[in-house]
Amino acid sequence: MDSRLVVGFDNLNPSFNNKRDIPQSQMFDIRESFQEFKIANPDKETYDSSQGDGGSSLPGVPSDVLFSAYEILAKNGTGYNAPSGSKLYRHSVIEDYWQASSYTGLSPDNVASCCGGRDALLKAYAAMQDLSGSRGGFVVVPQVPWISYKWGPYSVGSNALYAEGSVKNSWAITEAAISECVLYAKCLNREVSCLILTSPDNPTGRYTTLEEQARLAKHALSKGVHYVLFDWIYHWVSENGPYDINTFMTYFSEKEKEKIIVLDGITKSLGASNIRNAHLIADKKVITYIRQQASHGVIPGFYGEAVAIAAYQKGFEKATEQIINPINESRQIMAEFIDKHNIKAILDQGYYAFLNVKSWIEKKNMKNSADLGVWLARNHGLAIIPGYYFNTCASDWIRFSYALPPKETQRNISKLYELWSMS
Numbered sequence: 001m002d003s004r005l006v007v008g009f010d011n012l013n014p015s016f017n018n019k020r021d022i023p024q025s026q027m028f029d030i031r032e033s034f035q036e037f038k039i040a041n042p043d044k045e046t047y048d049s050s051q052g053d054g055g056s057s058l059p060g061v062p063s064d065v066l067f068s069a070y071e072i073l074a075k076n077g078t079g080y081n082a083p084s085g086s087k088l089y090r091h092s093v094i095e096d097y098w099q100a101s102s103y104t105g106l107s108p109d110n111v112a113s114c115c116g117g118r119d120a121l122l123k124a125y126a127a128m129q130d131l132s133g134s135r136g137g138f139v140v141v142p143q144v145p146w147i148s149y150k151w152g153p154y155s156v157g158s159n160a161l162y163a164e165g166s167v168k169n170s171w172a173i174t175e176a177a178i179s180e181c182v183l184y185a186k187c188l189n190r191e192v193s194c195l196i197l198t199s200p201d202n203p204t205g206r207y208t209t210l211e212e213q214a215r216l217a218k219h220a221l222s223k224g225v226h227y228v229l230f231d232w233i234y235h236w237v238s239e240n241g242p243y244d245i246n247t248f249m250t251y252f253s254e255k256e257k258e259k260i261i262v263l264d265g266i267t268k269s270l271g272a273s274n275i276r277n278a279h280l281i282a283d284k285k286v287i288t289y290i291r292q293q294a295s296h297g298v299i300p301g302f303y304g305e306a307v308a309i310a311a312y313q314k315g316f317e318k319a320t321e322q323i324i325n326p327i328n329e330s331r332q333i334m335a336e337f338i339d340k341h342n343i344k345a346i347l348d349q350g351y352y353a354f355l356n357v358k359s360w361i362e363k364k365n366m367k368n369s370a371d372l373g374v375w376l377a378r379n380h381g382l383a384i385i386p387g388y389y390f391n392t393c394a395s396d397w398i399r400f401s402y403a404l405p406p407k408e409t410q411r412n413i414s415k416l417y418e419l420w421s422m423s
Helices: 027-040 063-076 087-097 116-132 147-151 175-187 210-222 245-249 284-294 302-314 321-340 358-363 369-380 406-422
Strands: 111-114 138-142 159-163 192-198 227-231 260-265 278-281 352-356 397-401
Touching: 027 369, 063 302, 087 111, 087 278, 087 302, 111 116, 111 284, 116 192, 116 227, 116 260, 116 278, 116 284, 138 147, 138 175, 147 159, 159 175, 175 192, 175 210, 192 210, 210 227, 210 245, 278 284, 321 352, 321 406, 358 369, 369 397, 369 406, 397 406
Parallel strands: 138 159, 138 192, 192 227, 227 260
Antiparallel strands: 111 278, 260 278, 352 397
16 A cells, blocks of 8 residues: 555545544544643633634624524424425525526535534445445545545545645646545555535645646546545635636536536534534435435534524625625735744635745654644644644645734734744
8 A cells, every 4th residue: 555645545445444443533632631730720821823713713603693583492302303405495505695596506405514624524435335336445535635535435435635735736636646546546446435625725725726726627537536625614714715616617517517616615604613513515316315315314403504604694794794804805914924034934815825834844853743733832822733743745844823803813923924924
């Protein structure tokens, strides 16, 4: 097995005897070290730029949306929800949220409600494998992927395959990398079940236009990739505004539309981290599969749907103002900080800045950014996420969240630079 590219099943054999243990997210190392500092130094300031949790680092869901959701819930009742989401929710997703035009062919039958993004991904992975007959096939992810992209596919019998990229273009997936992944899979008598395209990206914040995403997707499908999943969970948190699904659908033929899946949700843009609601837009065959499986597994809760409905009916742009506005202001503060101190960085959209701290690591005689991250949290109460956690090729980088009020962002980056300068 090529350890540079594959994680998951040993010997590429999807059976229980060859499964590796899925590791707990290493982000908990930072969280535990951060808590150690807070307990040992109760009177000292702390600086948390690790996550960006609506309701914690930023205001959560507006109270009027929560109260409206309660009224929707009270009217609906507390019986079992439908396995792919209530009729009211699925209609609201298409009509209120996406405002899908008739020419897209999208209807409530193309919507599956899920308990957050991870639940949506697991359901999508299983559907894409089984419907394409590629059980155990690869899920192609960026070379520096969100941590759960690496291990989520593994839990449903697949492996993640890194699309090799370059730091020069923020490790973006390219057509050449997609072709290489398909050839690699064929050499192992395997297939590529899915390509994941995410924008804005976690952890780098890299932004990809709709046109570029469509071009990569069409190339992947032409090379034999069975499905392409677009993760747009951060797309409202962007100066460019949210993606337009009506425009997006015009790039694809009717046949290609059967093979594309869009993931979106309220956890990031609405600050609904602990409410857990996301949805998938997909071909009816995919939605039917998910509905059938969910009826014996995870059925989405209606309250999360009610919060989404209330926000969609209010007007999502208005509902998300208290999350999006401070993030956009903080992004400008980050840009000025990076420019002022001539820091090598990736700063695009979303709410993460990816900073190169190689010189700092070398000064501290540390192995990588994981050592630096634990040291910062444990000794100085500053929490960031090491790039090393995402992939070893990002060992010299850290992910810095600016999902904070602007004053907090300024305070946190000032502390970061103070510690960096003192080293």
